[in-house]
Amino acid sequence: MSQTIPPILSVLPTRALVDEKFKVLVENLPAGSPVTVHSLHHSEDKDYWEAYAHYISDHKGTVSVAEDLSFGGTYTGIEPMGLLWSMRLVPGSQKGLRLRKMDVHSPMLVNISVYSGHIAEGFREQPPLASALTERWYMAPGVRRIDIREKGVRGTLFIPPGPGPFPGLMDMWGGSGGLMEYRSALLASHGYVSLALQYFSPGELKSAELEFKYFEAAFNIVKDHPQVIPDRVGIFGLSLGAIVTMYLAAESTIIKPRCCVCVSGSHFYPRGENLTIFDQTLIRNFHKVRVDENGYQIWRDIILPIASDLSLKVDVRKITCPMLLVNGLDDQNIATVESAEDITQMMHAAGNDHLLTRVHYPDTGHLIEPPYSPHFRATKYLVDTTKAKVTLLWGGQTKPHSDAQEDSWRKILAFLQQHLYSTSSPKAKM
Amino acid sequence: MSQTIPPILSVLPTRALVDEKFKVLVENLPAGSPVTLHSLHHSEDKDYWEAYAHYISDHKGTVSVAEDLSFGGTYAGIEPMGLLWSMRPVPGSRTGLRLRKMDVRSPMLVNISVYSGHKAEGFREQPPLASVLTERWYMAPGVRRIDIKEKGVRGTLFIPPGPGPFPGLMDMWGGGGGLLEYRSALLASHGYVSLALEYFSPGELQSADLEFKYFEAAFNIVKDHPQVIPDRVGLFGLSLGAVVTMCLAAESTITKPRCCVCVSGSHIFPRGETLSGIHKLMFRNSHKARVDENNYHIWRDLNLPITSDLSMKVDVRRINCPMLLVNGHDDQNTPAVESAEDVAQMMHTAGNDHLLTRLHYPDTGHLIEPPYSPHFRATNFIMESTKAKDEMHQKHVILLKWNFSKET
Secondary structure, X not given: OOOOOOOEEEEEOOEEEOOOOXXXXXXXXXXXXXXXXXXXXXXXXXXXXXXXXXXXXXXXXXXXXXXXXXXXXXXXEOOOOHHHXXXXXXXXXXOOOOOOOOOOOOOEEEEEEXXXXXXXXXXXXXXXXXXXXXXXXXXXXXXXXXXXXXXXXXXXXEEOOOOOOXXXXXXXXXXXXXXXXXXXXXXXXXXXXXXXXXXXXXXXXXXXXXXXXXXXXXXXXXXXXXXXXXXXXXXXXEOHHHHHHHHHHHHOOOOOOOOEEEEOOOOEOOXXXXXXXXXXXXXXXXXXXXXXXXXXXXXXXXXXXXXXXXHHXXXXXXXXXXXXXXXEOOOOOOXXXXXXXXXXXXXXXXXXXXXXEEEEEOOOOOOOXXXXXXXXXXXXXXXXXXXXXXXXXXXXXXXXXXXHHHHHHHHHHHHHHHHHHOOOOOOOOO | OOOOOOOEEEEEOOEXXXXXXOEEEEEOOOOOOEEEEEEEEEOOOOOEEEEEEXXXXXXXXXXXXXXXXXXXXXXXXXXXXXXXXXXXXXXXXXXXXXXXXXXXXXXXXXXXXXEEOOOOOXXXXXXXXXXXXXXXXXXXXXXXXXXXXXXXXXXXXXXXXXXXXXXXXXXXXXXXXXOOOHHXXXXXHOOOEEEEEEOOOOOOHHHXXXXXXXXXHHHHHHHOOOOEEXXXXXXXXXXXXXXXXXXXXXXXXXXXXXXXXXXXXXXXXXXXXXXXXXXXXXXXXXXXXXXXXXXXXXXXXXXXXXXXXXXXXXXXXXXXXXXXXXXXXXXXXXXXXXXXXXXXXXXXXXXXXXXXXXXXXXXXXXOOOOOOOOOOOEEEEEEEEEEOOOOOEEEEEEEEEOOOOOOO
16 A cells, blocks of 8 residues: 655744744645644643644645635634644633643643644544644743742742843732742743742731732842842732732832833732732622623722722822833723723823833733733632632633734833843833 | 943744754844854863854844854854854864764753954853853654664664654765764654664774675665655765665665765775775775875875776666765865766766766865754774774774865
8 A cells, every 4th residue: 555645744943932933834735735734732730722723735735834824723814823822722621721831941842733624623533644743942941940938038030041140020920829930931031030929828928018028028039139230120010910010119118120011900909908908809899790601700890990099009100110011901800901091190190101101902801921822711710718719701802812912022022121121221111 | 330231142043953043143232342252062072162253233232143244253254053063172172073963862052152342262261241052953852763773783763753654764874983863863853764874883894794785674674664655765875874875776676765865975886895895995095095284184085086997886877766966076085076977977878867966065075964063174083993912992093184164
């Protein structure tokens, strides 16, 4: 039996950082033949994630994912990176899961395959025509990872290769807690000493004042590091982390961030309260929580309308460093855009709005992550204080949300480079 | 003391196959400032290899190695990959070294740094402004490596990821002997099941009694592999490996390669001899060996002029598969170009020269390797290991002159 000559599938580069693009190329197909290009990832949590798209080879028998149009699948149109950002859990999986790399020392392995014809299922049942393995890394070669347990502060420090010194960043995530290292690993791969900060447990620190001191101590760990340029340390926060960022920038007399990046945050932070105030506010305002047609909880109305009472908000009029706000117009978890509007007004009244840059993305939700990560419209969430397991609606539509992740990351890196690396005098707006 | 803001050095991609290009970029420099880009590699043999080049930043304070001109160093001009291919052992190293990756499962680590000013030495003595680490891989993710010890054949098989089936290759190196895996690993990374064949040990050519049967058995191991398309197996040989390739293609009744690639080879081979016949031939003609001004041995004349005695040549008129000959005009080891000319004439008389493609590169030597490998003008070569009376091995090490200047 003569064997058919298989097509040649290549992914270039085969190993890349997660924010780098790749080119997926299929050659040696018959001309004008329909094929399905498929991606598969087996997560650390042992779930399977996949994406697929329908292509037609050209007269040379080639399909170039970077240049050709997808006729259907988990994405359509000309989408070079669609095989990554449009990934979702394979049919039959548990629902509401999120894909997040916990071990940043190893790469994310993605299997790219090409199948004959336009298929939408049964990828495991039939063999592909060809497949290739690609590695996606959060850590560039030479980046060092160091556990931090000092002065009561807990986190992980990532240091770029080279002699330094480098600018620094304190990096904070949202209310689901735990310790996510991947963004800091990626920031270190771009030349920043970055501390992925773990929060204290609820009630662990007895007062708001002690909690404040925790963040200040963490910032100083970065600032005082021998390989860090002390007056070039910024703060990066998402969701609750963004709120804390604004709070520190406005209120701290000890730490002076050079610049701040706040993704999907608000300025709602009742003065003098500790972090448990957020869960308490949730409970107090639970009547404002809506559910969508799937029973997913929408929390965005909890802080609406934006209070005029200054004691309930971070006094952003006191911020003296450049600040970048990145938000999604379809954020269903926090009213980030309304909050950003109010922040702008407050800062305008104080005359420091030249420090503020706002970028709002249409059809984009709450979880604005590094580019090419899959989009999560709604995922399971454990509410700390009540121990309730709910599914939260984060918002966003996959394609515009993925575009926002790609664009915002570029803008964030440019903003950081401008304010932390540039030798020219700092400009507030990009 | 306020610290100067360092420049930003990036290599894209940070991890790549050895034949992929990278872009080295330096940003955040003062405008119009002279800098030196430097690469450093610590080899498996524990030697240090380096390259460097002098650049001047533009008005935005940027140096782009892929686009800008090097004013001097181990390379000049616009050379995106010069930091790799122009590497040589650091001053003070042992002489005659060659850089070859033996363990293909780990990457080659290259440190790229940028220094202030235009320097040519003292890179270890002062700290760079910035440095990054880049990985260069022979094996793509998913390629499998399998030790082969069957039917008397020794080698390593590399299989691409995916279901297959794939075309196959048998891959043979030259007179230095031993087992070099890296080219096969790279070929597998490009979709070919490739067998890196070991056919004699370093210094043992004199006693290599290998016959055709060994190579035919090795070829069949590839051809019969369940993931290989049996009528799509080719031969790839360099130097002595290229000679063997031509022999098999012309003479074997069992081995039918789909195509052949012969790099820096010749067709001079005493008919009917075993591999050691090559050694005997060299010994007979050793009076024709010359040395250059550095005492490097030049062997190209050993087989010149190309004999008209057909019994001393592979009968290339009998080759019936496409064959690609890749040679360097400045090959000082083998008269590859003269041989190729004779091969073309022989095949022309037989009417099968339509199968032949020849690529001859100017100022190029014998060791034509995968791209961006450093260039080796002259290296140590183990001639023979002889047993002295007290049973200690003595290796006669000579410096073989391979080539004249930069490879293509």
